């Protein structure tokens with residue numbers, strides 16, 4: 001048991017999110033259920049949980065994909081145990097994560113690792129980054145937004161995301177290809193990187209990713225147990241952290 005909540009229950013919520021997305025059980029969830037549920041460490045634990053696609057399903061309008069009361073309850077129980085550090089490692093911006101999780105003792109990590117906030121403190125960057133490239137990029141994205149009904153630009157502190165979840169899939173496929181070519185030449189010889197997520201493209205400074213934030217968390221404390229959970233390739237950087245030295 002983790003405080004008042006069992007790991008099976010946490011597993012259920014994560015797995016339930018996958019079911020709602022129509023996904024099949026994968027190796028990770030088998031491992032989680034089969035191995036971890038029976039052997040949770042009594043020491044310090046670090047939970048690294050992705051948000052969209054992991055704790056909640058996807059929504060046409062990302063703003064509306066707020067956590068359910070069940071998910072909040074699970075997170076509250078987990079973070080209520082002093083041995084647990086619960087980080088929500090997301091591509092979302094600070095305001096949204098603050099709105100979703102403000103009252104809980106969690107450690108939200110915003111914009112794929114750029115910002116981190118410990119419980120009861122202010123947001124801080126995990127690494128210094130420049131956003132001088134943004135004014136040049138916005139008109140390019142606007143061009144494609146005008147051509148693809150349903151597409152929208154989301155400006156974040158250190159990145160710009162281009163969402164096309166609401167757009168016609170066939171039309172989007174063509175435009176995404178064209179935009180990718182355009183961005184590839186725009187970002188050549190810069191330190192920018194283009195990340196392709198689930199129905200979203202994001203342009204950001206290279207060198208900061210979810211793994212950067214995880215490294216910052218790992219520097220501060222020794223953990224006996226670390227549980228990373230995520231659903232797309234931006235989470236790979238979380239999985240590539242060094243194993244705990246126990």
Ligand SMILES: [Mg+2]
Pocket residue numbers: 050051052053054230231232
């Ligand atoms: Mg995700």
